Amino acid sequence: MAAKIVLVGCGNMGYAMLAGWLSSGKLAANEAIVVEPTDTLRERAATLGVTALPDAGAIPADAAPRLVVFAVKPQVILNVVPAYARFKASATYVSVAAGTPISAFEGALGADAGIIRCMPNTPAAIGKGMMVVVANDNVGADTSDFVRDLLSASGEVAAIGDEGLMDAVTAVSGSGPAYVFHFIECLTAAGEKAGLPVETAKLLAMQTVYGAAALAAESREEPGTLRQQVTSPNGTTAAALSVLMGDDRLKMLMTEAVEAARARSVELGK
Known part of the structure; x- marks a missing residue:
């Protein structure tokens, strides 16, 4: 069977990733097999034109996928992984399960397995995500490039060389959308x-955050320069920033918040 990818789990994140791969043209429907035990989720995946199966045993014996992508909950992933060990000769394994280290997959699949760990965030569901990947030494450059190109359908992709930095990644981009959502609530x-x-305040807050983020992403200027461009001496913005920036109040608060998330990520990974 000519499937390039076996996607294990097609809940909200798995489905969003699959839809992005197909709509971007990075993957054809006949190049994907989805394994999803929940009937409603499997039927939803099938509407995209892919082969959708209830379990690993239903995958044809001649399948030789290039990637097996795990998009299942961290609590169950290590129970799921062993059923896909038979694809090790052809496949690299990609996990989007938070907190599950590469060593855990190597323990389940063997030290010779190619493993890529990915930390996405929720905006990936609309193609505006931030995906960070780290690979073990068994993953070649061609496969790394293929995975990064595939993931780019869901947003920006960055690679790190030290898996230990995944705790910091989790604290910044993994948990980060919640910080921004709370900022919108507060504004x-x-x-x-x-x-x-209330509706006007909500619209102003949401559109301002959205527009400022888009401007920062598209501008050649650094965020600090953009901030200065908005800030007239002794003006209204300067008055507000004297509260946020005085004694580095916001910077210290964000540093404390990110460190709390990073430390908790370390604890959960033990």
Whole structure:
């Protein structure tokens, strides 16, 4: 069978990744096999034109995928992995399960298995994600490039060489969307307190964060330079920034928050 990819698990993240691969043209429907035990999720995947199966045993004996991608919950992933060891001769294994180290996959599949660990974040569901990958020494450059190109359908992709940095990645981009969502909540509440109707305050907060992030991403200027361009001496923005930046208040708060998330990621990985 000519499938390039076996996708194990097609919940919200798995489905979003699959849809992105297909819609971007990076993968054809006949090049993918989905394994999903839940009937409704399997049927949803099948609507995309892929082969959708209930378990690993249903995969044809002649299948020789290039990648096996695990998009299942961390609590069950090591129970799922051994059923796919038979593809080791052809496949590299890619995991998007948070907190599961490469060594755990090597223990289940053998030290000679090619393993890539990926940390995505929730904006990947709309193609605006941040994916960070780290690979073991069994993964060749061609496969690494193939995986990075495939993942780029879901957003930006960065590679790190030290798996130990995944705890910091988790703290910045993995958990980061929640920080931004809370900032939007707080800016909305502040707008309400300043007298704005709730829906107006919400729209202003959300669109301002969205527009500022888009400008920062598309501009050639550093974020600090963009901040300075908005800030007139002794103006309204300067007054607000004196609160946020005075004594490095916001920087210290964010540093403390990221360190708390990083430390918890370390604990969960033990």
